Amino acid sequence: MMRMIDLIEKKRDGNAHSKEEIQFIIQGLTEGSIPDYQISAWLMAVFFQSMNEKEAFYLTEAMLESGEQIDLSAIEGIKVDKHSTGGVGDKTTLALAPLVATMGGKMAKLSGRGLGHTGGTIDKLESIPGFNTSLSPEAFKSQVNTIGCAVAGQTADVAPADKILYALRDVTGTVPSIPLIASSIMAKKLASGADVIVLDVKVGEGAFMKSEAEATKLASLMVEIGTQHGKSVTAFLTRMDEPLGEAIGNRLEVLEAMDALNGKGPADFHHLLVELAGAITYKAELYPSFEAAKAAAEAILSSGEAYARFEQFIHAQGGDLSAFKAVKALTPTLIKAPKAGTIQSIHALNLGLFAMHLGAGRATKDDVIDPLVGLKVLKRVGEPVEPGETIAEVYAQSPVDLDALKASIVIENTPQHTPDLILKKIGL
């Protein structure tokens, strides 16, 4: 007879759990037969003693099997998926889904809402009048078959054990554990049914992973878990010290994604789109090489085909792009450079929180989002600025204290190089 107290002590003393032990814990958690106070003591022991790859794999499988798994077999072709660990100004899915669809991939994307300083894809799409994220499983799959992509909110009871575990981790100081984060993400990804998965692990001040070493561990573990589960998994480590692209805020980000789909997005965002689309479609064996896949992505963005696919996708889910374009934008407050110099740093976390306070994000689950508010940061780290040059635009509904924003964009009269956006690729 297995007893939770013995398993807590086993982990506390640095030993590895068997598959049966992990299953016992996750089943007991889901059924409520193991009390919360034992689970949380075990979680803290895991925080300190960590888990090996096998344990993380067993944990992922146990959480995956605790709920429904989406069956995408009705979709023809290679089903692909992409996941970002969350950053500021990360509107990648909005443009990547139609781009990959144009390239022959089938992206059936289930997405979430934002909380804290990071935005959610669903919130962004809902800034388009009429856009419907509550699709029936049949409508969802049918749309992917015809258009190549769909984005819907999570409706199925996917990985309920992860929900319970995450809620407990959130209040017991046990969120920042690599194996717990990896299994939480991968249980949900594997439940979503795709064959090819590309993970965008954000690194830096505006991300959950602050260091490249930590992020590498997390990414490698997720690639390993997915591969052991029979999936093709690739991870990108991308910098999240400064925001991605220029726009932060729901409508502003959709507009930027539309520009990018016409080949006119900010350089960093365009670069990431081409790299991710190249990796996904190469791994899906739609192109003979990663280079060929990237060249195709570039061509499709320039030709306007990707944007045309975006219009079909939005239309298929009831979105009215004419009405969206006709919405009167807020008048921006322009932020000027106070002196000449070079941009030293742009603090993504602060800007994310600034946008949240404007109403672009949620501090708590029940907050209501204003799709119009947000900001645009027009410069990147390493770029020169002239005194009085506009470096940012703020879109607010009411007067706002701009000091936090100004302090987040640091200008000095010393040289600064432009860092690479993509730090590492694992499993490509």
Add this chain to the structure above:
Amino acid sequence: MMRMIDLIEKKRDGNAHSKEEIQFIIQGLTEGSIPDYQISAWLMAVFFQSMNEKEAFYLTEAMLESGEQIDLSAIEGIKVDKHSTGGVGDKTTLALAPLVATMGGKMAKLSGRGLGHTGGTIDKLESIPGFNTSLSPEAFKSQVNTIGCAVAGQTADVAPADKILYALRDVTGTVPSIPLIASSIMAKKLASGADVIVLDVKVGEGAFMKSEAEATKLASLMVEIGTQHGKSVTAFLTRMDEPLGEAIGNRLEVLEAMDALNGKGPADFHHLLVELAGAITYKAELYPSFEAAKAAAEAILSSGEAYARFEQFIHAQGGDLSAFKAVKALTPTLIKAPKAGTIQSIHALNLGLFAMHLGAGRATKDDVIDPLVGLKVLKRVGEPVEPGETIAEVYAQSPVDLDALKASIVIENTPQHTPDLILKKIGL
């Protein structure tokens, strides 16, 4: 506003708590305003990151202040107390209380029942017909004033926070943490109101502390906590690899304590009694030196005075020693040495569990104790034995498998030294 999640993360990251933070945790625990799952995650963080002396002191004080504190001011003279961390065959209190009383100390002892392989003083005393351990506070203090000692069960609501915390530690793998053990013991000891406290920290296979290094840390921390609280505290580290004395089992241990009070106890037990009584009465300033106090203890044990005081003590609490002596003992099964040699080791833990299975102790709280059963181990580690010589006696009510007992007394034809019982004295 203090939040428990921040305190968990603070301890998790290796930082020390302030007095206010510890008070917040213990108050929240007692009132139920902090959920168990947060307390248990914090306990596991304490297990890994430990606590410094100040934190352990604050924790002790907070638990002490969560309940009643016994007021012994009605007792004249120096109030003394002794605590053992629990061992096999540890009948010390039974003899120490009347011995110290004869020497001029006032021992108002609150004691507990046994659980697992260690026995409880209250259980042992209740093997004497009529002995009453439920004294009113007035009767308790009055008896100490007249006879010099009394032993009663815990009735006041002493350190309720410790009870809640211990119950949680017991099921979350967080019992073996030096600062948590030290503060749990000291909160109860300080609540008992004595001025001079001697701690007997058992070390070895039959004790909770397995190594001398661990036991030294625990003892030093308890001495420090008590001293900071204004008490005179001394700690002995004593070996608990083999049982203390010969007898294990309730009536058998009372009989052995009576022998010792007549100066006729087993050598190790006699030695410990003299040392502990010497330390207590010297620290209580009843004798000019530790040596003088020990000499007095020896004399009082030889003269029969200590035994006479024992009779008064038992009589005062309603015990009938004539009836006790008249009880027909069980007929022992004699265990013989299978070969010639020297005793290499005697496994106290196994013998404690063996006695418990005979009915001398409780596996669970609701088990009923049989006062008559138990065993006597007639040899000590380092002593030579002849083949067929009786090395142990088993007192059982029904047939019992003796293999576990026999395997616990290891005889080899190689020399073995007799180890010292007392390993260290701290604060003397």
